[in-house]
Amino acid sequence: xxxxxxxxxxxxxxxxxxxxxxxxxxxxxxxxxxxxxxxxxxxxxxxxxxxxxxxxxxxxxxxxxxxxxxxxxxxxxxxxxxxxxxxxxxxxxxxxxxxxxxxxxxxxxxxxxxxx
Amino acid sequence: xxxxxxxxxxxxxxxxxxxxxxxxxxxxxxxxxxxxxxxxxxxxxxxxxxxxxxxxxxxxxxxxxxxxxxxxxxxxxxxxxxxxxxxxxxxxxxxxxxxxxxxxxxxxxxxxxxxxxxxxxxxxxxxxxxxxxxxxxxxxxxxxxxxxxxxxxxxxxxxxxxxxxxxxxxxxxxxxxxxxxxxxxxxxxxxxxxxxxxxxxxxxxxxxxxxxxxxxxxxxxxxxxxxxxxxxx
Numbered sequence: 418x419x420x421x422x423x424x425x426x427x428x429x430x431x432x433x434x435x436x437x438x439x440x441x442x443x444x445x446x447x448x449x450x451x452x453x454x455x456x457x458x459x460x461x462x463x464x465x466x467x468x469x470x471x472x473x474x475x476x477x478x479x480x481x482x483x484x485x486x487x488x489x490x491x492x493x494x495x496x497x498x499x500x501x502x503x504x505x506x507x508x509x510x511x512x513x514x515x516x517x518x519x520x521x522x523x524x525x526x527x528x529x530x531x532x533x
Numbered sequence: 534x535x536x537x538x539x540x541x542x543x544x545x546x547x548x549x550x551x552x553x554x555x556x557x558x559x560x561x562x563x564x565x566x567x568x569x570x571x572x573x574x575x576x577x578x579x580x581x582x583x584x585x586x587x588x589x590x591x592x593x594x595x596x597x598x599x600x601x602x603x604x605x606x607x608x609x610x611x612x613x614x615x616x617x618x619x620x621x622x623x624x625x626x627x628x629x630x631x632x633x634x635x636x637x638x639x640x641x642x643x644x645x646x647x648x649x650x651x652x653x654x655x656x657x658x659x660x661x662x663x664x665x666x667x668x669x670x671x672x673x674x675x676x677x678x679x680x681x682x683x684x685x686x687x688x689x690x691x692x693x694x695x696x697x698x699x700x701x702x703x704x705x706x707x708x709x710x711x712x713x714x715x716x717x718x719x720x721x722x723x724x725x726x727x728x729x730x731x732x733x734x735x736x737x738x739x740x741x742x743x744x745x746x747x748x749x750x751x752x753x754x755x756x757x758x759x760x761x762x763x764x765x766x
Contacts (some may be wrong), residue, residue, distance in 0.1 A: 431597045439599075
């Protein structure tokens, strides 16, 4: 069966494929783990900052400890963000796919196929 | 001819169970490749790897000359890899028009989408406000094909296009697929209607137990299948 060469859609396709950014393998899983690790690390830093401040007599040292604690809070917040971003994405994809599948099943059970 | 898709030693599976054990396949621009085989052979898994839905555990998925293992399906869809899954894949609670509008993700406007779809399938023009779930199986499959056409795909993956449909309806759908192929779209079609698929295809591949057991011209594959089922002449 003879067919014409597909120049236009092929050229566009090759251009679009060339523009695809390929993530490093397992990047999403790695970032999820980094986020999970950052949460307790941030909390630990905050607690360490509190202990440093409590055991200090000078305001300069206490200011340093305050900064450690603030960094700890920031690390924890970033960790929460990363964790939610990469855990929810997978869950939401699954939830959407399941919803579409259930709607499709419901539609098919109400409407038999032509060959039946 | 430009090679659009190349699978090199593809291995894939689910939850540690390997289904594909080293699949090699080449699809050139504007060609039709029929993937045949018994139930459970791995045909749908193969399409899921190509579409990006399933990341292969081994081997290379080379699309347009680039290794794209692990690239999300949405990214490949935006680039021009279009899949019509087993079971149509239309949104049953949306109307025909709304289903078509869902395909504007490649930057094509709504009116252009409708114009293209109705040019290929004039029957859909009379049903624009009908809810897709109330259409017959053949009409839903027609809508699924229309949704694929409007995206201007370069590579179209069809999984069991004829499933559950009457032969006359299947014939109409295959004629539409043939028109797409003549327009230059590369097509990989998984089918159990062997004769219809072989009439359409430029090449055919038989997959059995996750491996390519035979590959060649449709006439050769037809003879091999006939010999396998009915004995050599």
